[in-house]
Amino acid sequence: MTHTLVPSDLVEGTAVYGRDGEKLGTIERLMLEKTTGAVAYAVVRHSGFMFSNTHHYPVLWNSLKYNSQRRVYEADLTLAEMQAGASELDGDAFDWGNRAPPYAPPLYWGT
Known part of the structure; x- marks a missing residue:
């Protein structure tokens, strides 16, 4: 039997690949809407060689999209596009819960 529900602890740590096949990182956590319980976005952790330069991106x-054969998530963006978007590198100006301006949404973010 195939289930459509998955516990969050099985999502966390799952690899994410971009449209070009390059690994973007792994899902570190899910951000939920408090009132609806809907998942708003995943925080993807990207690490460089030997876990250097670790950064987080929404x-x-x-x-x-979950690829059940590969057991990974696939996104329609590249690593460069993800890295050009918002991240904790923005310092105190970045608020993980605030998707409003002054941030211009990255190309993949939408409205």
Whole structure:
């Protein structure tokens, strides 16, 4: 029997790949809307060689598609596009819960 529900602890740590096949990172956590319980976005952790330069990027949940054969999530963006978007690198100005301006949404973010 195939289930459409999955516990969050099985989502966390799952790899995410971009449209070009390059690994974007892994899902570190899911951000939920408090009032509806809907998943707003996944925080994707990207690490460089030997876990150097680890950074976190928000990726809209509805932009991720689960590939059950590979057991990974696939996104329609590249690593460069993800890295050009909002992240904790923005310092104190970045608020993980605030998707309003002054941030211009990355190309993949939508409205």
